[in-house]
Amino acid sequence: MNKYLSISPEVAQALEEGKPVVALESTIISHGMPYPQNVETALKVEQVIRENGAIPATIAIIGGKLKAGCTPEEIEYLGKKGQEVIKASRRDLPVLIARKEDGATTVTTTMIIAAMAGIKIFATGGIGGVHRHAQQTFDISADLEELAQTPVMVICAGAKSILDLGLTLEYLETKGVPVIGYQTDELPAFYTRHSGFGVDYRMDTPEELAAAFKAKIDCGLKGGMLVTNPIPDEYSMPKQVIDFAIAHAIQEMEEAGIHGKQCTPFLLAKVKDLTGGDSLAANIQLVLNNARLAAKTAKALCEK
Numbered sequence: 001m002n003k004y005l006s007i008s009p010e011v012a013q014a015l016e017e018g019k020p021v022v023a024l025e026s027t028i029i030s031h032g033m034p035y036p037q038n039v040e041t042a043l044k045v046e047q048v049i050r051e052n053g054a055i056p057a058t059i060a061i062i063g064g065k066l067k068a069g070c071t072p073e074e075i076e077y078l079g080k081k082g083q084e085v086i087k088a089s090r091r092d093l094p095v096l097i098a099r100k101e102d103g104a105t106t107v108t109t110t111m112i113i114a115a116m117a118g119i120k121i122f123a124t125g126g127i128g129g130v131h132r133h134a135q136q137t138f139d140i141s142a143d144l145e146e147l148a149q150t151p152v153m154v155i156c157a158g159a160k161s162i163l164d165l166g167l168t169l170e171y172l173e174t175k176g177v178p179v180i181g182y183q184t185d186e187l188p189a190f191y192t193r194h195s196g197f198g199v200d201y202r203m204d205t206p207e208e209l210a211a212a213f214k215a216k217i218d219c220g221l222k223g224g225m226l227v228t229n230p231i232p233d234e235y236s237m238p239k240q241v242i243d244f245a246i247a248h249a250i251q252e253m254e255e256a257g258i259h260g261k262q263c264t265p266f267l268l269a270k271v272k273d274l275t276g277g278d279s280l281a282a283n284i285q286l287v288l289n290n291a292r293l294a295a296k297t298a299k300a301l302c303e304k
């Protein structure tokens with residue numbers, strides 16, 4: 001184990017005893033939702049994971065330490081400090097460690113730290129991907145490269161159509177990342193259950209997900225697996241409302257000349273403003289739904 005990693009006693013014990021553990025990211029806390037809903041949601045997600053038989057490990061960088069398992073106080077700290085916590089992707093890790101700074105982990109860095117700790121399953125809301133107009137901007141999330149190389153299963157609700165979903169799927173195919181639809185043949189689009197794009201495979205039980213992931217690990221095939229779990233029907237949003245908000249947000253972003261790591265947070269915040277509390281409520285529900293599936297899958301993987 002490396003000296004920069006700090007695994008909480010509860011998570012360390014669970015891993016040692018071969019019990020199921022689910023990793024959770026912290027960019028969703030510091031950058032993805034407003035305070036105090038971000039903290040409430042993060043704690044609720046942990047509770048849902050426990051209720052479904054696994055141990056939660058919220059991942060973050062605090063004072064330069066790579067944390068696998070945050071305390072409720074640390075989650076409160078990350079939530080309250082919000083946007084001031086640096087959004088930490090792969091390229092940021094070494095600098096934040098050396099400077100003993102805080103970092104909110106994206107899908108990328110959560111996968112990295114989960115893999116260091118020996119955690120195999122990770123639940124979140126949405127992943128980054130190939131942005132619209134990436135042909136000009138080259139804006140492709142590091143999340144896709146991480147899925148190509150780090151052996152962690154990421155359970156999400158698909159990707160928001162702030163991205164080019166078709167190009168995101170092409171990229172994942174090139175990189176050899178299996179894209180699984182949970183109880184669906186179609187890639188879900190975060191707030192909505194449908195995108196019009198097919199997934200590689202449909203699987204209907206946590207056991208099936210665990211078996212495929214175990215096979216991947218046992219064969220030494222590098223990289224992760226992307227499980228896309230549609231938002232429950234009763235919480236999904238009308239497609240026109242979301243499409244309108246996203247189109248508007250992208251236009252504003254281009255006019256404002258936003259680029260680099262600011263793009264995703266800018267778009268997410270704009271979409272949230274334009275759709276009011278509805279999108280926040282949907283966001284919370286889909287994360288809880290993913291946490292449930294992740295806990296069950298982590299359990300199934302431990303039983304294999």
Ligand code: PSU
Nearest residue numbers: 027028032106107126127128141142264
């Ligand atoms: N997409 C969402 N919600 C999020 C993110 C993406 O719907 O919170 C966050 C995740 O942490 C993801 C990161 O890993 O944004 C991707 O950022 P970028 O596009 O800059 O790589």
Ligand code: MN
Nearest residue numbers: 139140141260
């Ligand atoms: Mn980007």
